[in-house]
Amino acid sequence: MARLGPWVPDRAPGGPDVPPVGIAVSGGADSLCLAFLAARWRRAVRALVVDHGLRAESAHEARLTLERLRDLGIPADLLVLDGLTRGPGLADRARRARYAALTRACRQAGIIDLLLGHHADDQAETILIRRRAASGPDGLAGMAWISSTADLRLVRPLLGFGKARLRATLRHAGLAWVEDPSNADVRAERARVRAALAGAPDRAMRACRSAAGAGRARMAADRDQAVALAARAEYAPGGWVALPADLLSPRALSSVLRMVSGRDYPPPRRAVDALAAAPRPATLGGACLLPAGPALRRVGLAWLVVREEAAMDDAVPARAGACWDGRFVLWAPGRTVLDGVTLGAAGSVARWAPPGWRSRWPARAWRTLPALHRDGRVVAVPTAGICHAPELAGVRIALLPGAMAAESGLFGDLPEGGAGVGPGGESALAVQERPDMGV
Incomplete structure (x- = not known):
């Protein structure tokens, strides 16, 4: 866990409260084991139990999981999802x-680190699924030990350990734990x-090893891209980005399009490759590529990536x-x-x-x-x-x-071995065939 930090300092006995580390717990073996281990690692933890409501037993299983967590001394909150229905795309929805x-829930509780229970078997499955989908090199790196959202770190400490x-x-x-029949x-x-x-099992081990190599290559590419974009792109607080012409590589363009659109996934790789090879005004993946105006071109910025108006959410x-x-x-x-x-969207500038x-930015x-x-009028941007409304000045x-x-x-x-190293320095993957060995 030290190598997956930095972490907020833990709570000392009798000391003041500190922000807890969150733990996503479904009640299954993987996430319950994660909670059990996390509570032995530090005091300031908080479990978040999600009830999807998709099976008749889910409410009972969620309550049972809360009881098991509290028996372990782990405070827990129940999050009930409304509106999910069976049908196409259920897993993604x-x-x-x-x-x-x-x-x-993390934002409300002040949690900035959320632990997830994905393990080595999950990683192998992810790699094989992405191979079948002809994922690019980044996708074949699999799941990250650490990934970031706008205000949250997602940490997967168990990626080096098998389900057994x-x-x-x-x-x-x-x-004991809950078994979800939908997993089978x-x-x-x-x-x-x-x-x-x-x-x-050998196939799973090979998939994880290939992910490790692809992951190292992805981090190197991410580092180079971050340096270039930080030095030469311009980011507007309104959510759009200005780019110099020579930064329209497929990889950088895909990342910027995804960021500006707010979508979970990047646009189709072939479409991005074609647009990067021959830049032109276009709409792709919920964002638009536009030529920059004279004021931006004078400072070396040739293209704008802005949100597609028609794709924006309703108010x-x-x-x-x-x-x-x-x-x-x-x-x-x-x-x-x-x-x-x-x-919602501001709409016509004249309003x-x-x-x-x-402004040097286009309307x-x-x-x-x-x-x-309010009442169909824009009162503040x-x-x-x-x-235009004094009572909203502080918003x-x-x-x-x-x-x-x-x-x-x-x-x-x-680095330095990291998580997933078993007794005697064995890698976690090397001991997966010994299911009697715990973590």
């Missing part, structure tokens, strides 16, 4: 809803891959902490709800800008800004410093994109 609920070892740890501790439903691709790997009620369009969070000191006010207002970019609306809107223009994840092998 459930994943999005789960992470959205976890993020909200986690279950052995729980059995040794006398702990072969209608899902991951379940089919899991079944195929169950009889081929939402203006509440403290509300997130709009996957990128903007509203802050309203001392207030919970702004009565009669909604948060809200003062007379004579000018097409300004129209995508988050704005506060905080990001532009414009407010702020922060740009917190879910993806970054240059990733900062930790992939591959941990």
Whole structure:
């Protein structure tokens, strides 16, 4: 865990409260083992149990998991998801809803580190799924030990350990867990891959080893991209980016398009490759590539990436902490709800800008800004410093994109051995065939 830091200092006995480390717990063996180990590592932890409500037993299983956590001395909160229904894309929709609920709960509790229970078998499955989908080199790095969202670190301490070892740890501790039958439903691709790997441990080990090599290459590319973009791109607080012509590499363009659009995934690789090879005004993956105006070209910036207006989310009620369009969070000191006010796209500049207002950015970019609306009128555009309603003068809107223009994840092998090293210096992968050995 030390190599996956830095961490907020732990709470000393009798000392003041500190922000806890969060633990995502489904109640299954993997996440319950993670909670058990985390509580032995530090005092300041808090479990977050998500009930999807997709099975009749899920509410009972969630309550049972809360009881097991409390028996371990781990404080826990229940997060109930509403509105999930069976149908196409269920796994992806459930994943999005789960992470959205976890993020909200972490923000409310002041949690900045969230532990996830993904393990080496999950990593092998992910690699094989991505190979079948013809994923690029970055995708074949698999899941990261550490990845970052706008205001949260996602940490996977168990990536070096197989599922059998986690279950052995729980059995040794006398702990029971929940079995979700949907994990074995072969209608899902991951379940089919899991079944195929169950009889081929060597194949799983090779997949994890290939992910380690791809991860090292990804981190090197991320580092180079971060240096170049930080030095030469320009980022506007309104959520758009200006780029010099020679930074339109497929990799950098894909990252910037994803960041500006606020989407979970980058746009299709072939489309990005074609656009980078022959840059032109285009719309791709919820964002638009536009030629920069004269003022930007004079300082070496040739292209703009702005949000696609037609793809932006509808307006939402203006509440403290509300997130709009996957990128903007509203802050309203001392207030919970702004009565009669909604948060949505600013729209036509003529509706809200003062007379004579000018900018080097195009109107097409300004129209995508988050704005506060009342009775069909724009009453404030905080990001532009414009407010037509004095009572809203203290409201702020922060740009917190879910993806970054240059990733900062930790992939591959941990330095100095890292997590996943067994007794006598054996790698975790080398001892997966010994299921009686716990963590």
